[in-house]
Amino acid sequence: AQSVSQHNHHVILSEAASLELGCNYSYGGTVNLFWYVQYPGQHLQLLLKYFSGDPLVKGIKGFEAEFIKSKFSFNLRKPSVQWSDTAEYFCAVKGQNAGNMLTFGGGTRLMVKP
Protein backbone atom coordinates (compact mmCIF):
# COMPACT_ATOMS: atom_id res chain seq x y z
CA ALA A 1 0.00 0.00 0.00
CA GLN A 2 1.11 3.54 -0.62
CA SER A 3 1.18 6.26 2.00
CA VAL A 4 2.28 9.88 2.27
CA SER A 5 3.65 11.73 5.25
CA GLN A 6 3.88 15.49 5.58
CA HIS A 7 6.04 16.36 8.52
CA ASN A 8 4.91 19.87 9.24
CA HIS A 9 1.28 20.37 10.12
CA HIS A 10 1.54 24.11 10.63
CA VAL A 11 4.16 26.53 9.35
CA ILE A 12 4.29 30.25 10.03
CA LEU A 13 6.62 32.45 8.00
CA SER A 14 7.17 36.12 7.39
CA GLU A 15 6.94 37.49 3.88
CA ALA A 16 10.11 37.02 1.82
CA ALA A 17 11.19 34.02 3.89
CA SER A 18 12.09 30.81 2.09
CA LEU A 19 9.76 27.84 2.27
CA GLU A 20 10.37 24.13 2.29
CA LEU A 21 7.57 21.69 3.05
CA GLY A 22 8.50 18.08 3.56
CA CYS A 23 6.79 15.15 1.89
CA ASN A 24 7.81 11.52 2.15
CA TYR A 25 6.00 8.65 0.54
CA SER A 26 6.01 4.94 1.00
CA TYR A 27 5.81 2.85 -2.16
CA GLY A 28 8.37 0.51 -3.64
CA GLY A 29 7.82 1.10 -7.34
CA THR A 30 7.43 3.88 -9.86
CA VAL A 31 5.35 6.80 -8.64
CA ASN A 32 3.63 9.90 -9.87
CA LEU A 33 3.87 12.74 -7.35
CA PHE A 34 1.77 15.85 -6.91
CA TRP A 35 1.44 18.95 -4.80
CA TYR A 36 -1.99 20.49 -4.48
CA VAL A 37 -2.85 23.77 -2.76
CA GLN A 38 -6.09 24.87 -1.15
CA TYR A 39 -6.41 28.62 -0.61
CA PRO A 40 -8.86 29.74 2.08
CA GLY A 41 -12.40 29.13 0.94
CA GLN A 42 -11.34 27.72 -2.41
CA HIS A 43 -11.06 24.32 -4.06
CA LEU A 44 -7.89 22.25 -4.26
CA GLN A 45 -5.79 23.04 -7.29
CA LEU A 46 -2.65 21.52 -8.74
CA LEU A 47 0.64 23.30 -8.02
CA LEU A 48 2.95 20.88 -9.78
CA LYS A 49 3.48 17.23 -10.63
CA TYR A 50 6.27 14.78 -11.30
CA PHE A 51 5.92 11.84 -13.67
CA SER A 52 9.44 11.20 -14.94
CA GLY A 53 12.56 12.93 -16.18
CA ASP A 54 14.12 15.95 -14.48
CA PRO A 55 13.61 15.44 -10.74
CA LEU A 56 13.37 19.20 -10.22
CA VAL A 57 9.89 20.21 -11.16
CA LYS A 58 8.69 23.78 -11.53
CA GLY A 59 5.08 24.68 -10.91
CA ILE A 60 2.85 27.69 -10.81
CA LYS A 61 3.39 30.79 -8.67
CA GLY A 62 7.14 30.23 -8.26
CA PHE A 63 6.89 26.87 -6.53
CA GLU A 64 9.19 23.98 -7.28
CA ALA A 65 9.69 20.50 -5.89
CA GLU A 66 12.52 18.02 -6.00
CA PHE A 67 12.02 14.28 -6.29
CA ILE A 68 14.75 12.39 -4.46
CA LYS A 69 14.14 8.74 -5.16
CA SER A 70 16.68 7.45 -2.65
CA LYS A 71 14.94 9.37 0.12
CA PHE A 72 11.37 8.72 -1.10
CA SER A 73 10.87 12.46 -0.83
CA PHE A 74 9.18 15.19 -2.85
CA ASN A 75 9.71 18.40 -0.93
CA LEU A 76 8.06 21.63 -1.99
CA ARG A 77 10.08 24.85 -2.05
CA LYS A 78 9.67 28.52 -2.75
CA PRO A 79 12.54 30.98 -2.38
CA SER A 80 10.45 33.91 -1.17
CA VAL A 81 6.89 33.53 0.09
CA GLN A 82 4.15 36.12 -0.13
CA TRP A 83 1.15 36.77 2.05
CA SER A 84 -1.00 35.35 -0.76
CA ASP A 85 0.70 31.95 -0.33
CA THR A 86 -1.23 31.44 2.89
CA ALA A 87 -3.03 28.16 2.24
CA GLU A 88 -3.04 24.45 2.97
CA TYR A 89 -0.67 22.33 0.92
CA PHE A 90 -1.17 18.65 0.15
CA CYS A 91 1.34 16.19 -1.21
CA ALA A 92 -0.10 13.19 -3.09
CA VAL A 93 1.25 10.01 -4.63
CA LYS A 94 0.02 7.49 -7.15
CA GLY A 95 1.93 4.25 -7.33
CA GLN A 96 2.19 2.78 -10.79
CA ASN A 97 0.84 -0.57 -9.70
CA ALA A 98 -1.37 0.67 -6.90
CA GLY A 99 -4.59 0.69 -8.84
CA ASN A 100 -5.94 4.09 -9.64
CA MET A 101 -5.78 5.50 -6.15
CA LEU A 102 -4.30 8.92 -5.39
CA THR A 103 -3.17 9.03 -1.77
CA PHE A 104 -2.89 12.40 -0.05
CA GLY A 105 -0.77 13.44 2.89
CA GLY A 106 -2.31 15.08 5.93
CA GLY A 107 -1.64 18.58 4.63
CA THR A 108 0.45 21.49 5.88
CA ARG A 109 -1.19 24.77 6.83
CA LEU A 110 1.04 27.67 5.86
CA MET A 111 0.47 31.12 7.28
CA VAL A 112 2.50 33.97 5.88
CA LYS A 113 2.61 37.09 8.02
CA PRO A 114 2.70 40.36 6.11
Add this chain to the structure above:
Amino acid sequence: DSGVTQTPKHLITATGQRVTLRCSPRSGDLSVYWYQQSLDQGLQFLIQYYNGEERAKGNILERFSAQQFPDLHSELNLSSLELGDSALYFCASSPQGTSSYEQYFGPGTRLTVT
Protein backbone atom coordinates in the same frame (compact mmCIF):
# COMPACT_ATOMS: atom_id res chain seq x y z
CA ASP B 1 -13.36 28.22 -10.63
CA SER B 2 -12.34 24.68 -11.59
CA GLY B 3 -15.45 23.97 -13.63
CA VAL B 4 -16.54 21.22 -11.25
CA THR B 5 -19.75 21.92 -9.40
CA GLN B 6 -21.08 20.31 -6.26
CA THR B 7 -24.45 20.61 -4.57
CA PRO B 8 -25.43 21.30 -1.93
CA LYS B 9 -22.71 23.40 -0.31
CA HIS B 10 -23.85 22.57 3.17
CA LEU B 11 -25.98 19.77 4.54
CA ILE B 12 -27.10 19.25 8.11
CA THR B 13 -28.88 16.04 8.97
CA ALA B 14 -29.48 13.65 11.82
CA THR B 15 -27.94 10.29 12.61
CA GLY B 16 -29.54 7.40 10.81
CA GLN B 17 -30.60 9.51 7.84
CA ARG B 18 -29.63 9.20 4.19
CA VAL B 19 -28.30 11.98 1.97
CA THR B 20 -27.25 12.38 -1.65
CA LEU B 21 -24.42 14.58 -2.77
CA ARG B 22 -24.22 15.65 -6.38
CA CYS B 23 -21.26 16.44 -8.60
CA SER B 24 -21.06 17.73 -12.15
CA PRO B 25 -17.63 17.28 -13.72
CA ARG B 26 -15.90 19.71 -16.05
CA SER B 27 -17.23 19.66 -19.56
CA GLY B 28 -15.65 16.73 -21.40
CA ASP B 29 -14.18 15.02 -18.35
CA LEU B 30 -15.07 11.35 -18.14
CA SER B 31 -13.72 10.54 -14.68
CA VAL B 32 -15.25 11.53 -11.38
CA TYR B 33 -13.51 10.97 -8.05
CA TRP B 34 -15.00 11.29 -4.58
CA TYR B 35 -12.96 12.21 -1.51
CA GLN B 36 -13.76 12.66 2.15
CA GLN B 37 -11.85 15.24 4.19
CA SER B 38 -12.09 15.10 7.95
CA LEU B 39 -9.93 16.44 10.74
CA ASP B 40 -8.80 13.03 11.97
CA GLN B 41 -8.53 11.14 8.66
CA GLY B 42 -7.32 13.89 6.34
CA LEU B 43 -8.20 13.72 2.65
CA GLN B 44 -9.19 10.17 1.73
CA PHE B 45 -10.08 8.75 -1.66
CA LEU B 46 -13.46 7.05 -1.69
CA ILE B 47 -14.30 5.94 -5.20
CA GLN B 48 -13.81 6.72 -8.89
CA TYR B 49 -16.12 6.39 -11.85
CA TYR B 50 -15.05 6.54 -15.45
CA ASN B 51 -17.61 6.96 -18.18
CA GLY B 52 -20.35 5.44 -16.09
CA GLU B 53 -18.43 2.52 -14.63
CA GLU B 54 -16.68 2.08 -11.33
CA ARG B 55 -12.92 2.28 -11.93
CA ALA B 56 -11.31 2.32 -8.49
CA LYS B 57 -12.36 1.94 -4.90
CA GLY B 58 -10.68 3.36 -1.84
CA ASN B 59 -11.74 3.58 1.79
CA ILE B 60 -15.44 3.72 1.11
CA LEU B 61 -17.79 2.33 3.72
CA GLU B 62 -20.48 -0.16 2.75
CA ARG B 63 -23.08 2.40 3.87
CA PHE B 64 -21.84 4.67 1.08
CA SER B 65 -22.42 4.18 -2.61
CA ALA B 66 -21.98 6.18 -5.76
CA GLN B 67 -22.96 6.16 -9.38
CA GLN B 68 -22.25 8.08 -12.54
CA PHE B 69 -25.05 8.82 -14.93
CA PRO B 70 -25.07 8.94 -18.76
CA ASP B 71 -24.66 12.72 -18.66
CA LEU B 72 -21.52 12.05 -16.54
CA HIS B 73 -22.72 13.72 -13.37
CA SER B 74 -22.21 11.65 -10.27
CA GLU B 75 -24.00 11.15 -6.99
CA LEU B 76 -22.61 9.95 -3.70
CA ASN B 77 -25.20 8.35 -1.44
CA LEU B 78 -24.53 8.18 2.28
CA SER B 79 -26.92 6.15 4.41
CA SER B 80 -27.39 5.24 8.07
CA LEU B 81 -25.39 8.32 8.87
CA GLU B 82 -23.23 8.46 11.97
CA LEU B 83 -21.67 11.42 13.76
CA GLY B 84 -18.29 10.36 12.40
CA ASP B 85 -19.49 10.87 8.83
CA SER B 86 -19.42 14.63 9.38
CA ALA B 87 -16.82 15.86 6.92
CA LEU B 88 -16.15 17.81 3.77
CA TYR B 89 -16.86 15.71 0.68
CA PHE B 90 -15.01 16.66 -2.46
CA CYS B 91 -15.62 15.62 -6.00
CA ALA B 92 -12.91 15.88 -8.63
CA SER B 93 -12.87 15.20 -12.34
CA SER B 94 -10.29 14.48 -14.98
CA PRO B 95 -10.39 13.80 -18.71
CA GLN B 96 -8.94 10.30 -18.55
CA GLY B 97 -9.46 7.17 -16.53
CA THR B 98 -6.13 7.18 -14.77
CA SER B 99 -5.44 9.30 -11.71
CA SER B 100 -2.00 10.07 -13.11
CA TYR B 101 -3.53 13.13 -14.66
CA GLU B 102 -4.41 16.35 -12.88
CA GLN B 103 -7.68 16.22 -11.04
CA TYR B 104 -9.90 19.28 -10.94
CA PHE B 105 -11.63 19.66 -7.61
CA GLY B 106 -15.04 21.06 -6.81
CA PRO B 107 -15.76 23.36 -3.85
CA GLY B 108 -16.98 20.50 -1.68
CA THR B 109 -20.11 19.70 0.31
CA ARG B 110 -19.86 20.15 4.05
CA LEU B 111 -21.92 17.46 5.79
CA THR B 112 -22.79 17.84 9.43
CA VAL B 113 -24.45 14.91 11.17
CA THR B 114 -26.10 15.78 14.49
